[in-house]
Amino acid sequence: MNRSLSSGVLSVVSAKIVILIVGILSTPILFRLLEPAGFGDYSFLMSVFAIYMIFVSSGIADGVRKFLAEERSMQDWEPYVVGYYFRLALLFSLTGAFLMILSSQSGLVTRLFGAEYTPYFYGLALLVVSVQFQTYSRKTLMGFGLERYSEPLNILDKVAFVVVAIPLVYLDFGVTGALAGHAVASIAVGVIGLMLIHQRVPLSNVFRTPPSNFPRKKMLTFNSMSIVLLFLLTSLYHIDVVMLQHFRESADVGNYRAALTLAEFLWFVPLALQTVYVHSTSELWSRNRTKQITSLASKTTRYTFLLTAIMAVGLAALADIAVPIYFGPDATPAIEPLLLLLPGALGFALARPILAVSQGEGTLRYPVAATGVAATINVVLNFLLIPRYGMHGAAVATSVGYGGMFAFHCVSARHVGFDPLADARFSRIVATTALAAIPIFALAAVITNEWLALVIVPPTGLAIYLTFAVLTGAITPAEPFEVLAEFPEPIGSRAAFAQERLEGVHADLTIAGWVQSMLFLTGVTFLLSGLLIALFGTEGGTPVFG
Incomplete structure (x- = not known):
């Protein structure tokens, strides 16, 4: 497969950052609207659903992206893999949805979790099918190396959930509104993902029977072990x-x-x-x-x-x-x-x-x-x-x-x-963390203005930490620029130039050097903290200035 590992990482990392921001903004809103008890019920349902989906997904996600990424001499290898896993995804999702509806109607859900949860499980049955194909389509695109498509779809899923769920929860639909948000988002992503797959490999391959030398047994074995692995991870x-x-x-x-x-x-x-x-x-x-x-x-x-x-x-x-x-x-x-x-x-x-x-x-x-x-x-x-x-x-x-x-x-x-x-370099990183934690905690403790602490501590702490990391030899001065060199212009070229200039420069310290550096940086931190307290701190509950 002819593609850059770093470009794949950057595509996924970029999407994860966007999703993280969406989550950072939306999660406290959901918490406040649902209140702790409602948020607890919602979290419980999503945990049960996640464990259940392990058996429904049956390793399909990991299997399709792994075997599509492999280079095989078999003719039409990719179409056969796409079709094989599509059939598995359909079969297992419909079976899973049927069993969830049956458990609700039979009273099993009531006996296990309580009558108040039974209506929610009908919504989860819809999610079984929609989330299955949302996941299948995204992982198939990743198997093709098309993170530039799969990751925007992941972003779309999170944004669509927020756009649908939060208004419904605000309108007093509660946990049901949150589940509806997941359903709408996963259906939209699944449909778009399948359309993108169809452009690469026609979905008519679903009806093609693979030849006798198609490695069904290996795929099933991989899937079986994946079920166990995913179940164990999800239980954690x-x-x-x-x-x-x-x-x-x-x-x-x-x-x-x-x-x-x-x-x-x-x-x-x-x-x-x-x-x-x-x-x-x-x-x-x-x-x-x-x-x-x-x-x-x-x-x-x-x-x-x-x-x-x-x-x-x-x-x-x-x-x-x-x-x-x-x-x-x-x-x-x-x-x-x-x-x-x-x-x-x-x-x-x-x-x-x-x-x-x-x-x-x-x-x-x-x-x-x-x-x-x-x-x-x-x-x-x-x-x-x-x-x-x-x-x-x-x-x-x-x-x-x-x-x-x-x-x-x-x-x-x-x-x-x-x-x-x-x-x-574990010992060096442990030393870096231990040394940097002292001034970081001190800085957080002495800034009494809460919003100011949130603004000042993270960047200052990062600067302190990176300084110690270079001084202890946990990283070389060139390494941060090596990572930045993979970014688009204008960052990439400038970082690459800085990396070239710093190659071969090391800053390993002895224990005495570590202590001296810690004392120096801690002193600077306390000086900065004192200035900030004088300007923005509180004294007896009253701001010193302002």
Whole structure:
């Protein structure tokens, strides 16, 4: 497949950024309109739906993008793959929708979850079909390397949901209005996606029978393992919400989901990398380029650690301010669960690209085993801690399960055949994070004006962190410009020039140098904080100036 890996990453990352912004703007509105209890019911339904869809999707999404990305000598390989997975998607979605309607009519939903949830499951039955083809169409386009189409469709899905759902919720349609937003958005994206696929491969191939040498058995085996892997991953995302709904009130579920939402902001770049790497590294694995895979995986681990660590530190430092402002005063109980979730969210962020590279190899038994151990720990701890500690217990259990994903998948990666820690520079990044956290937390503590803290702390903290990262050797001075060099003009050419000038420059420090740098930057930070307090702080509840 003739395309640039970096262009695929940038397409997906750009879409993830837009989707992140849409989510940042829409989620607190939904939280306020639905209130904690309604938001808890909505979150619970979407968690149940996500787990159910694992069996309906049956690995179709991962399968179609993986096998389309492979180079095969078989004539009409791509049309056969598209048609084969389309038939599977249709069969499983209709079956899944029928079973969901049957469970509602038979009273099973009432017995399991309560009578108030039965009407919602009829809406979820429609979502089964619409979301199936929305996902199938997007992943098929990605398998063709057409992220320039698949990612705008992802944006359209999120924007259409917001445009439809928020007015309906505002008009007192509640959770039903939110579900209707998902239905309209997924139908629109599915139809447009299928039209784009038809331009590349006619959908009439759905009716063509593949030849006898078409690898049905391999595809089914891959799908079977994908079902297990996706189920385990989804349990990590949602089992805490489902169990918390059983043991606690809906308001607790809503506040806990709010904490999860903020913690999951750490994942947007790792998610983009995971999305692209499955089918991109499939090509490298098919050519047996193990050294290139190890280099790619270890560098990605290092960059992911650097990025998510500073995000976690900043979010922790500003949690007391950010949560009430973002979700409203009713979400104040979400602050402590958020702090408990952040270490695990960081570990899960590191595990995501490693898992994607392992998936690209195609032998899933080691990733499944690693994910299974983490998921089992997660379920057991949630079962033990939620009845006694509520959402705090759920946060601890989930954080441990998330963090275990990184450790177990590092072991899994070595069995698969690559080393994600070869150039990770973990000790240097840990030192960078520990040193930078001191002035960042100090800065957040001394700026008493909440809005000013939100404006000042993130960019100042990033500058402090990057300085330490260069000084400790976690990154070289040229590396940030290496990433920027892949961006469009005029950024790309200027970054490439800066990268060329800085190549070969290193700034590794001894321990004494680290301490000296920390003291210097901390002193500068406190000086800046003092000036800001003098201008914008409060004294006895009254602004000093203004």
